[in-house]
Amino acid sequence: MSVSDFTPQPVLRDDIFNGQGAVVSGAGSGIGRAIALRLCALGMAVTGFGRREDALKETADLAADMPGSFDFEALNVRDTEALDAAMARSGDRHGINLLVNNAGGQFFAPATKISRKGWDSVLDLNLSAVFSATKSAYPYLKAAQGAVVNISLSGIDRGSMGLAHSVAARAGVLGLTRTLALEWAGDGIRLNCLGPGTVVTAGLSDEAARQMLDSLVAATPMGRTTSVEEVAELTAFLASPAGALMTGQLIQIDGAAHLGPGLHMIDGGSNE
């Protein structure tokens, strides 16, 4: 097994985001925390969203001595009213040059074991909340000619066993991303999706997932997991002037897992 803590060499100037603002959902752990901290290190004023105040507070403590700043709003992104209000507060405070829709997740089950309620929950979190957050951030993104990065999943263009609801939601996000890349291009707003492969975070820490880790690495041609720092660096790159003409894309950061044999054939569970 090869679990990666690979930290990429920084490619961006330290003050590249001075005077800019960002919103990162799911900033209290894993990928979202790494993105928030990297943006703070590059001078950004970041607002983190998430349900657990204690987790967000930990991110704030880690960001305390950084050039940028980190404040947070404890909320459920599935609560549209709370989301709209928090987005407006953050936008009014420091603008929104970058929105990172990272909060997400699902449970692993074959489609025959997914109830309508389970389907709706996953679609609500991974698709509808992304629509709400992005629409809510629009006036601020327009004012800043900003960018949106949607954290997706490697392999969504070909399906993934045990993840029917999540792959459908994230394929929906890709469609939304491409449509808004067209509708908002005239406003100077860019939107992209990042598809990480396996990333070892708390989200993959339950016993079932840990037992699958060897198979997930074996199904990754480059032979290792994706580190949270790699996802964070690419997010920062997309928000920077280096990404100025990149929009409407799905960029898979997965060591070629999406090309095969891939994570998509990992057994999603029995129909029996």
Ligand SMILES: CCCCCCCCCCC/C=C/C(=O)SCCNC(=O)CCNC(=O)[C@H](O)C(C)(C)COP(=O)(O)OP(=O)(O)OC[C@H]1O[C@@H](n2cnc3c(N)ncnc32)[C@H](O)[C@@H]1OP(=O)(O)O
């Ligand atoms: C086994 C390991 C296989 C590895 C395969 C590897 C694939 C490649 C790597 C993929 C990498 C992806 C990683 C990540 O996404 S990391 C982040 C992971 N973290 C999470 O996913 C946690 C987030 N999940 C949630 O927040 C919730 O589960 C969710 C939003 C999805 C639902 O929340 P809600 O509070 O609305 O849900 P309820 O508890 O009220 O349940 C709603 C209905 O859903 C049904 N349900 C829940 N769990 C299951 C299950 N395991 N199987 C079937 N159905 C389930 C639940 O029963 C409710 O429906 P009913 O009332 O009809 O019963």
Ligand SMILES: NC(=O)C1=CN([C@@H]2O[C@H](COP(=O)(O)OP(=O)(O)OC[C@H]3O[C@@H](n4cnc5c(N)ncnc54)[C@H](OP(=O)(O)O)[C@@H]3O)[C@@H](O)[C@H]2O)C=CC1
């Ligand atoms: N780990 C992996 O292998 C991969 C992960 N991904 C995706 O990357 C994203 C981040 O996952 P990762 O960092 O691994 O996992 P984590 O479980 O660590 O992160 C998920 C974050 O989302 C937040 N969140 C979840 N539901 C809600 C909600 N309803 N409202 C507000 N915040 C919410 C959680 O905070 P809180 O609980 O405090 O609300 C948590 O901080 C997810 O979309 C995941 O599906 C994609 C590919 C691979």
